[in-house]
Amino acid sequence: MAKKASSSTLQVSSTKSGLKKSLKRNIGFFFILPWLIGFLVFRLYPFISSLIYSFTDFQLFKGVSEVGLMNYEEIFASKKIMKAFNVTFKYAFITVPLKLVVSLFIAYILNFKIKGVNLFRTAYYIPSILGGSVAIAVLWKAVFRDDGLLNTALGFFGIAGPQWLSDPRYSLFIICLLRVWQFGSAMVIFLAALKNVPLDLYEAAAIDGAGKGRQFFNITLPLITPVVFYNLVTQLCQAFQEFNGPYIITQGGPRNSTTLISLLIYNSAFKTYEMGMASAMAWLMFIILTIFTAIAFISQKYWVYYSDDEGR
Amino acid sequence: MMKKITALLLALIMVLSMAACGKEEPDVDTGAKTEDTTKEDNTSKEDNVKEEEPQADTSDAKEPVTIKFSWWGGDSRHEATQNAVKKFEETYDWITVETQYGAWSGWEESMATAFATGTAPDVNQINWNWITSFSSDGSAFKDLNDYSDIIKLDNFGQSFLDQCTLAGELQAIPVSLTGRIFYWNKTTFEMAGIATPTTLEELYAAGETFKSVLGDDYYPIALGEYDRMILMVYYLESVYGKPWVENNQLMYTQEEIQKGLEFIQSLEDKHVTPSIQTILGDGAESLDKNPKWMEGKYAGIFEWDSAASKFQSALNEGQEFVVGEYLPDMGEHQGGYAKVSLAFAISETSEHPEEAAMLINFLLNEEAGAEIMASERGIPLSKSGLQVCKDKGLLNETVTEANGKVLSWVSFPLDPKFEAAELKSSDGTYYDVMAGLSYGDYSIEEAVTVLIDGINDVLSN
Numbered sequence: 001m002a003k004k005a006s007s008s009t010l011q012v013s014s015t016k017s018g019l020k021k022s023l024k025r026n027i028g029f030f031f032i033l034p035w036l037i038g039f040l041v042f043r044l045y046p047f048i049s050s051l052i053y054s055f056t057d058f059q060l061f062k063g064v065s066e067v068g069l070m071n072y073e074e075i076f077a078s079k080k081i082m083k084a085f086n087v088t089f090k091y092a093f094i095t096v097p098l099k100l101v102v103s104l105f106i107a108y109i110l111n112f113k114i115k116g117v118n119l120f121r122t123a124y125y126i127p128s129i130l131g132g133s134v135a136i137a138v139l140w141k142a143v144f145r146d147d148g149l150l151n152t153a154l155g156f157f158g159i160a161g162p163q164w165l166s167d168p169r170y171s172l173f174i175i176c177l178l179r180v181w182q183f184g185s186a187m188v189i190f191l192a193a194l195k196n197v198p199l200d201l202y203e204a205a206a207i208d209g210a211g212k213g214r215q216f217f218n219i220t221l222p223l224i225t226p227v228v229f230y231n232l233v234t235q236l237c238q239a240f241q242e243f244n245g246p247y248i249i250t251q252g253g254p255r256n257s258t259t260l261i262s263l264l265i266y267n268s269a270f271k272t273y274e275m276g277m278a279s280a281m282a283w284l285m286f287i288i289l290t291i292f293t294a295i296a297f298i299s300q301k302y303w304v305y306y307s308d309d310e311g312r
Numbered sequence: 313m314m315k316k317i318t319a320l321l322l323a324l325i326m327v328l329s330m331a332a333c334g335k336e337e338p339d340v341d342t343g344a345k346t347e348d349t350t351k352e353d354n355t356s357k358e359d360n361v362k363e364e365e366p367q368a369d370t371s372d373a374k375e376p377v378t379i380k381f382s383w384w385g386g387d388s389r390h391e392a393t394q395n396a397v398k399k400f401e402e403t404y405d406w407i408t409v410e411t412q413y414g415a416w417s418g419w420e421e422s423m424a425t426a427f428a429t430g431t432a433p434d435v436n437q438i439n440w441n442w443i444t445s446f447s448s449d450g451s452a453f454k455d456l457n458d459y460s461d462i463i464k465l466d467n468f469g470q471s472f473l474d475q476c477t478l479a480g481e482l483q484a485i486p487v488s489l490t491g492r493i494f495y496w497n498k499t500t501f502e503m504a505g506i507a508t509p510t511t512l513e514e515l516y517a518a519g520e521t522f523k524s525v526l527g528d529d530y531y532p533i534a535l536g537e538y539d540r541m542i543l544m545v546y547y548l549e550s551v552y553g554k555p556w557v558e559n560n561q562l563m564y565t566q567e568e569i570q571k572g573l574e575f576i577q578s579l580e581d582k583h584v585t586p587s588i589q590t591i592l593g594d595g596a597e598s599l600d601k602n603p604k605w606m607e608g609k610y611a612g613i614f615e616w617d618s619a620a621s622k623f624q625s626a627l628n629e630g631q632e633f634v635v636g637e638y639l640p641d642m643g644e645h646q647g648g649y650a651k652v653s654l655a656f657a658i659s660e661t662s663e664h665p666e667e668a669a670m671l672i673n674f675l676l677n678e679e680a681g682a683e684i685m686a687s688e689r690g691i692p693l694s695k696s697g698l699q700v701c702k703d704k705g706l707l708n709e710t711v712t713e714a715n716g717k718v719l720s721w722v723s724f725p726l727d728p729k730f731e732a733a734e735l736k737s738s739d740g741t742y743y744d745v746m747a748g749l750s751y752g753d754y755s756i757e758e759a760v761t762v763l764i765d766g767i768n769d770v771l772s773n
Contacts, residue, residue: 060424060425060428061424061427061428061445061446061447061448061452141595141596142595144595145593145594145595146590146593146594146595148595163589163592163593164593165592165593165595166588166589166590166591166592166593167589167593168751251738252738252739253592253738253747254588254589254592254747254751255747255748255751255753256739259739264739267737267739270421270424270425271420271421271733271737271739271740272733272734272737273424273428273733
């Protein structure tokens with residue numbers, strides 16, 4: 001009897017210890033569970049369902065009546081959609097390099113020992129926090145409308161400023177400028193990278209007679225290329241997905257000159273309820289973005305320097 | 313070990329809280345969750361009722377009910393509606409009304425999603441064309457004929473109810489009728505030394521006078537893309553005497569529409585209205601927020617009669633805002649249309665349709681509700697609601713004058729598809745055609761083709 005009791009105690013204790021071990025082994029899973037649920041519900045499910053919808057004519061209040069490639073065919077046949085892709089490419093190719101240059105330049109300056117540098121760092125970061133909001137729309141319009149701040153300032157020099165917001169030749173530039181203005185996060189990352197460049201390299205270069213410019217292009221830039229690469233990829237992804245700027249400032253106008261593909265996807269999905277078409281456009285955008293990201297990754301072996309890689 | 317247990321517990325709490333967030337949504341739609349949360353308040357209400365009326369018949373003892381009510385509008389409408397809802401809750405003390413409201417911008421998109429997913433509130437202020445867009449088979453809204461014992465339908469003319477009837481179901485109760493009419497800033501016209509126009513000829517002449525007397529920045533009227541479309545239809549109906557669309561068919565030929573677009577273009581050419589580029593360059597979200605309207609540089613609008621107060625209050629001090637006349641020399645017929653400005657509907661998914669119907673009846677037909685609502689949603693169509701407002705002098709004078717002029721002039725029906733999103737939205741056909749013409753991207757002939765194709769696409773869908 002005593003033997004039996006002792007064996008059952010042993011069993012309980014071994015079950016407990018098994019449970020404990022399994023809990024210990026899987027504890028990480030519990031930690032990521034909230035994220036996992038969010039990912040499955042809000043990412044994976046829409047991701048897969050949008051792929052399915054993209055091959056249907058799914059309309060919000062009419063359902064599906066046709067299945068096939070018609071959305072993709074229509075995308076390539078539609079001048080409006082092709083124009084939106086074109087505008088998106090322009091937008092990305094203007095903003096990404098410009099933002100990288102501006103953020104690196106400001107980070108480079110803020111890396112010097114200047115009085116009140118923390119204040120400047122904060123001030124330059126603020127636009128990134130503001131993001132695309134109604135307040136920014138009001139500000140941008142106040143600056144760029146026909147009789148806005150910019151044209152008034154130009155007027156003092158006898159220059160008649162253009163119609164920034166309503167002339168299709170300039171409107172995209174205004175939207176790009178908003179994006180470039182929000183360079184704070186890229187700048188902070190650059191700043192961290194600049195801080196990691198060993199000072200002795202600069203000292204050695206200075207002894208060899210290299211000026212600031214030479215030091216920047218021959219020491220700083222090569223050493224921070226991994227961060228440049230990181231910023232390039234993230235900025236590229238963000239630029240192709242940009243929505244807020246054109247939505248709040250120009251609503252895609254004038255004459256669709258600022259209609260980025262994300263705006264068209266939104267209009268298609270929520271204004272005309274063509275979910276199938278919106279999904280197809282989103283998937284095409286995803287494929288294009290994947291190609292550009294892949295190109296960036298492949299190209300890194302030619303220009304990104306990893307110190308643990310014994311050179312290029 | 314303690315740390316691990318704490319971490320595990322925290323993770324579980326996070327998971328559960330997420331699940332709770334996820335669960336809230338469907339509950340909100342059905343009212344079940346809100347019912348739970350308000351149950352405590354209502355239980356006390358119920359207990360009070362029971363204490364006061366211990367002899368009450370069990371059939372009179374009401375279960376506490378929570379319904380949701382949504383609308384869009386400006387601040388004054390929000391305030392009036394909230395007050396009316398409060399009064400309703402006092403009158404029907406077992407019903408709690410949760411309100412959802414906001415500005416028009418983005419409202420249609422969010423409500424469309426709500427109707428499509430069956431998560432819309434019980435009572436909804438809807439745009440007239442939503443019946444066609446969201447519920448052409450009657451699947452989004454309840455048939456209000458089924459609640460005729462609660463909503464006094466005989467307070468509404470049958471023709472108005474017919475406008476909200478589709479698929480054999482009365483899907484909404486019309487609140488008011490509205491149409492477009494001219495409004496003028498009399499002060500600016502006086503500055504130019506002329507009277508406000510009463511004929512098309514005078515309007516053309518005003519363009520020239522404004523330019524020569526006041527300068528290039530001054531225009532007799534400002535017309536956005538959609539304004540131009542409605543004005544063109546008004547013009548064509550005046551000239552040709554037939555509705556724009558009838559029996560799902562566009563009634564105008566290519567040549568006739570060309571004449572309409574030429575008319576619109578002539579207004580720009582003769583300095584009657586600024587170009588679309590000029591208006592966009594002003595950087596204003598809408599015309600009533602445009603500094604040039606506020607200052608009187610744009611001295612006229614062609615707007616809904618119900619929008620009068622919004623434009624009037626936007627004017628800078630010392631400017632006189634007057635309701636204009638229709639222009640009789642446009643054609644032999646009385647062009648233009650009036651339509652149901654907005655309506656109240658009950659979602660098909662509502663679990664408390666009777667209480668929802670009671671709210672609609674209270675807001676439109678009952679004295680206490682109509683008195684508070686007054687003309688916040690236009691001049692009431694409900695006979696009893698209108699009578700209350702008239703008796704107590706609650707109607708806005710300008711809106712009343714404008715509405716009276718609209719209803720006594722316009723003589724054509726409006727097809728609900730005229731307002732289809734594919735045509736009316738900012739990237740729709742109307743905007744494309746009118747802006748394309750103004751920017752010079754389209755010739756008149758091209759604009760005609762784009763317009764006809766766009767409309768036929770919608771009509772055939």
